[in-house]
Amino acid sequence: xxxxxxxxxxxxxxxxxxxxxxxxxxxxxxxxxxxxxxxxxxxxxxxxxxxxxxxxxxxxxxxxxxxxxxxxxxxxxxxxxxxxxxxxxxxxxxxxxxxxxxxxxxxxxxxxxxxxxxxxxxxxxxxxxxxxxxxxxxxxxxxxxxxxxxxxxxxxxxxxxxxxxxxxxxxxxxxxxxxxxxxxxxxxxxxxxxxxxxxxxxxxxxxxxxxxxxxxxxxxxxxxxxxxxxxxxxxxxxxxxxxxxxxxxxxxxxxxxxxxxxxxxxxxxxxxxxxxxxxxxxxxxxxxxxxxxxxxxxxxxxx
Amino acid sequence: xxxxxxxxxxxxxxxxxxxxxxxxxxxxxxxxxxxxxxxxxxxxxxxxxxxxxxxxxxxxxxxxxxxxxxxxxxxxxxxxxxxxxxxxxxxxxxxxxxxxxxxxxxxxxxxxxxxxxxxxxxxxxxxxxxxxxxxxxxxxxxxxxxxxxxxxxxxxxxxxxxxxxxxxxxxxxxxxxxxxxxxxxxxxxxxxxxxxxxxxxxxxxxxxxxxxxxxxxxxxxxxxxxxxxxxxxxxxxxxxxxxxxxxxxxxxxxxxxxxxxxxxxxxxxxxxxxxxxxxxxxxxxxxxxxxxxxxxxxxxxxxxxxxxxxxxxxxxxxxxxxxxxxxxxxxxxxxxxxxxxxxxxxxxxxxxxxxxxxxxxxxxxxxxxxxxxxxxxxxxxxxxxxxxxxxxxxxxxxxxxxxxxxxxxxxxxxxxxxxxxxxxxxxxxxxxxxxxxxxxx
Numbered sequence: 144x145x146x147x148x149x150x151x152x153x154x155x156x157x158x159x160x161x162x163x164x165x166x167x168x169x170x171x172x173x174x175x176x177x178x179x180x181x182x183x184x185x186x187x188x189x190x191x192x193x194x195x196x197x198x199x200x201x202x203x204x205x206x207x208x209x210x211x212x213x214x215x216x217x218x219x220x221x222x223x224x225x226x227x228x229x230x231x232x233x234x235x236x237x238x239x240x241x242x243x244x245x246x247x248x249x250x251x252x253x254x255x256x257x258x259x260x261x262x263x264x265x266x267x268x269x270x271x272x273x274x275x276x277x278x279x280x281x282x283x284x285x286x287x288x289x290x291x292x293x294x295x296x297x298x299x300x301x302x303x304x305x306x307x308x309x310x311x312x313x314x315x316x317x318x319x320x321x322x323x324x325x326x327x328x329x330x331x332x333x334x335x336x337x338x339x340x341x342x343x344x345x346x347x348x349x350x351x352x353x354x355x356x357x358x359x360x361x362x363x364x365x366x367x368x369x370x371x372x373x374x375x376x377x378x379x380x381x382x383x384x385x386x387x388x389x390x391x392x393x394x395x396x397x398x399x400x401x402x403x404x405x406x407x408x409x410x411x412x413x414x415x416x417x418x419x420x421x422x423x424x425x426x427x428x429x430x431x432x433x434x435x436x437x438x439x440x441x442x443x444x445x446x
Numbered sequence: 447x448x449x450x451x452x453x454x455x456x457x458x459x460x461x462x463x464x465x466x467x468x469x470x471x472x473x474x475x476x477x478x479x480x481x482x483x484x485x486x487x488x489x490x491x492x493x494x495x496x497x498x499x500x501x502x503x504x505x506x507x508x509x510x511x512x513x514x515x516x517x518x519x520x521x522x523x524x525x526x527x528x529x530x531x532x533x534x535x536x537x538x539x540x541x542x543x544x545x546x547x548x549x550x551x552x553x554x555x556x557x558x559x560x561x562x563x564x565x566x567x568x569x570x571x572x573x574x575x576x577x578x579x580x581x582x583x584x585x586x587x588x589x590x591x592x593x594x595x596x597x598x599x600x601x602x603x604x605x606x607x608x609x610x611x612x613x614x615x616x617x618x619x620x621x622x623x624x625x626x627x628x629x630x631x632x633x634x635x636x637x638x639x640x641x642x643x644x645x646x647x648x649x650x651x652x653x654x655x656x657x658x659x660x661x662x663x664x665x666x667x668x669x670x671x672x673x674x675x676x677x678x679x680x681x682x683x684x685x686x687x688x689x690x691x692x693x694x695x696x697x698x699x700x701x702x703x704x705x706x707x708x709x710x711x712x713x714x715x716x717x718x719x720x721x722x723x724x725x726x727x728x729x730x731x732x733x734x735x736x737x738x739x740x741x742x743x744x745x746x747x748x749x750x751x752x753x754x755x756x757x758x759x760x761x762x763x764x765x766x767x768x769x770x771x772x773x774x775x776x777x778x779x780x781x782x783x784x785x786x787x788x789x790x791x792x793x794x795x796x797x798x799x800x801x802x803x804x805x806x807x808x809x810x811x812x813x814x815x816x817x818x819x820x821x822x823x824x825x826x827x828x829x830x831x832x833x834x835x836x837x838x839x840x841x842x843x844x845x846x847x848x849x850x851x852x853x854x855x856x857x858x859x860x861x862x863x864x865x866x867x868x869x870x871x872x873x874x875x876x877x878x879x880x881x882x883x884x885x886x887x
Contacts, residue, residue: 250652335648337646
C-alpha cells in the first residue's frame with residue numbers, strides 16, 4: 144500500500160508511533176534494509192534551497208538501497224515557467240517510484256500528491272508543515288526523555304512562519320504532550336484556536352517547568368523587517384540561554400531544527416551544552432526518513 | 447406579435463407586486479402585468495404554473511475579461527452564462543487589458559455585446575476611475591466615458607490607495623452624477639495574503655488578510671461619500687465590521703449602498719479544505735460569525751444588492767499552489783440558486799426582497815431601464831422565470847462560462863432560473879420543458 148506523508152495534522156497516532164518505532168529499529172541495528180527488493184528510484188524535488196534535508200534524504204535512500212534522483216528549482220524546467228502540475232506529471236513518466244518535495248508555497252505537496260502516481264513525502268511546504276523534521280525531533284525527545292506523553296514542550300520564536308512549529312505541534316500534542324507557543328505577538332498567528340496548545344508572549348512564563356524547548360530559526364531578513372524591532376531587542380526578550388532556562392525543568396532539553404543563529408535564538412553556552420540536542424536531531428533525521436520512505440512505498444512489511 | 451407569460455407568481459419589487467397573474471408582451475415590450483385577463487389571444491404562450499415571473503435579473507459586478515483576457519472569458523461566453531443565470535443586464539468591470547478607460551473601448555464593448563452571437567443580455571460598462579499618465583495616476587475622462595455609455599466608474603481590481611485622489615474622484619463624479627463602485631482594500635494590510643486572517647490561515651501556514659484591510663477602506667470611502675455627496679457603492683462586503691460601518695454611514699446620511707456575493711454568505715474559510723484554489727477570492731471567505739452577520743444585514747436591508755463578482759479564470763491559472771492562484775470565482779450561473787438556497791428558502795429574505803436585491807435595486811442604483819415588469823413604453827421586456835423548488839446539482843463542466851473556478855461544483859441547490867427573456871427568449875433550461883405542456887399557436 145502506498146501512502147503520502149503530507150501533514151502530521153492528518154496522521155493517526157498509530158501511524159506516528161509505527162514510523163517512530165521503525166526508525167528506532169534501524170538505528171538500533173534491529174532492522175536491515177536492502178536485499179532482494181526492487182531498486183526504487185526516489186525523486187528529490189527541491190524547489191527551495193536545502194542542504195541538510197536533502198542530504199538526509201539522500202543518505203536515507205542509500206541506506207535503503209534506493210536511488211535518489213536529484214532535481215532542483217534552478218537548473219530545471221521549473222525556472223523556465225513550467226507549472227508545478229506539469230513538472231509533477233513529468234516526474235510520473237520519469238519512472239520515479241516516490242517523490243520527496245520541498246516547495247515555497249504552503250499546500251504545494253497536496254497539489255503534487257494529486258498529480259503524481261506514487262507516494263509523495265512533504266519535505267517542507269511553505270509555512271505549512273515539515274513532517275520528517277518533526278518525526279526526527281520526536282525520536283530525539285523519546286531517546287532523551289523516554290516518553291512524550293505529559294511533557295511540556297515550549298516552541299519558541301517565529302511560530303508564524305515556521306512549518307517546523309506546526310508539524311511539531313501536531314505530532315507532539317497527538318502523542319500527549321502539552322504544547323506552548325512562545326514569542327512576540329507579531330510572530331505568532333493572531334488566531335491560534337485551530338492549533339493545539341497555548342500561547343505565551345512572555346518567555347519566562349512560556350519556559351516555566353518546560354521539559355523540552357524547541358527553538359525556531361529567526362530568518363535574517365525578518366530581523367530587519369517590520370515584525371521585529373531589532374535583533375538586539377528580540378534577543379533580550381526571547382533568547383533561550385542559561386538565564387532564561389532557569390525556570391525550566393532541570394533536565395530540560397533544548398532543540399533546534401537548524402540552521403541556528405548563534406547568539407540570537409540561543410547563546411553559545413546553551414548551543415554547545417549538554418542539554419542541546421541539535422546533532423541528535425540531524426542524526427535521527429536519517430532514520431526517520433528511512434522509515435518514511437519505506438512506509439510510504441508500502442515496503443515496510445506491515446499489512 | 448403577442449407573448450403571454452401565463453399563471454405564474456409575479457414578483458415585482460418596483461411595484462411591490464406579489465400575486466399570481468399574467469405578464470403580456472407585445473412587440474418585445476411589456477404591455478400589462480397583473481391579475482389574469484380572460485381569453486387573450488397570444489402568438490406565444492409560456493405556461494408559468496408553479497414558477498415565479500420576475501423582472502430580468504441585474505448583476506452589477508461581472509468580469510467579462512474582454513478585451514485582452516479572452517482565455518478567461520469573452521463577452522460572448524460571459525453573456526451566455528449571464529442569460530443562463532437568469533440575468534438580462536450585467537455590468538462589466540473595467541480592469542481588463544487594456545482597462546476600460548477610453549470611449550473607444552466602451553464602444554467596442556457595446557458593439558460586441560449587441561452582436562447577434564452574444565448572449566442577448568444588456569451589457570452596461572463600468573469605466574475605469576483612474577489611469578496612469580506619464581507615471582502619475584489621474585482621473586479618466588469621465589464625462590466622455592459617460593457620453594460613451596458607462597453607468598458607473600470603479601477602481602475594481604486596482605483599489606485606489608490615495609485618499610486625496612479618491613476625494614477628487616468623488617467630487618468630480620458627484621458633479622457628473624456618476625456612481626463610484628469602490629473596491630475597498632488597503633493593500634499594505636492585505637499584501638501577500640491569500641486567506642482570511644484567522645484560524646485557517648494559522649493552521650495552513652498561509653498569510654492572512656485581516657478584516658481591517660477591507661474595513662479601513664470601507665470607512666474611508668463612506669466618510670468621503672458623506673463629505674462629497676458622491677453616490678458610492680461598496681463592492682462585495684465580507685465582514686461584520688464593514689456592515690456595521692455602512693449601517694452607521696447610512697444613518698449619518700451618506701449616499702452609500704453596498705452589495706454582497708453569494709459565496710460570502712454561504713461559505714466560510716473552513717470550506718477551503720486542503721488548499722483548494724477554487725475557494726480563493728478577494729475579499730477572502732471569512733468566519734461563520736461574518737456569514738451570520740451578512741445574512742442579518744441582508745434581512746434588515748443594510749445590504750442593498752446581491753452581485754456575483756463573476757471572476758472567471760482559465761484552468762491552468764487556477765490549478766497551481768494556493769498562494770499562487772488568482773483571486774476570484776465564476777458566479778453568474780450559481781448566483782440566484784445559491785441565494786435562494788442559502789438566504790431565501792431559510793427565510794432570511796422574502797422572495798420579493800430577493801428579486802429586489804438581484805434586479806430592482808441594482809437597476810435603480812445604476813439608472814438602468816431594467817428591474818421592473820411595469821409597462822414603460824420604452825424598455826425592452828426583461829423577464830426571468832424561476833422554478834423556486836427545483837432541486838438540482840451544479841456541474842461546473844456544463845456551464846457556458848469559460849471559467850470553471852467555482853466553489854459550488856457538485857453543490858445541491860434548490861431553485862433555478864429556467865427561462866430568460868430579453869426582448870425575445872435568450873435562454874431556456876431543459877427543466878422548464880420537462881413535465882410542462884408548452885403551447886404555441
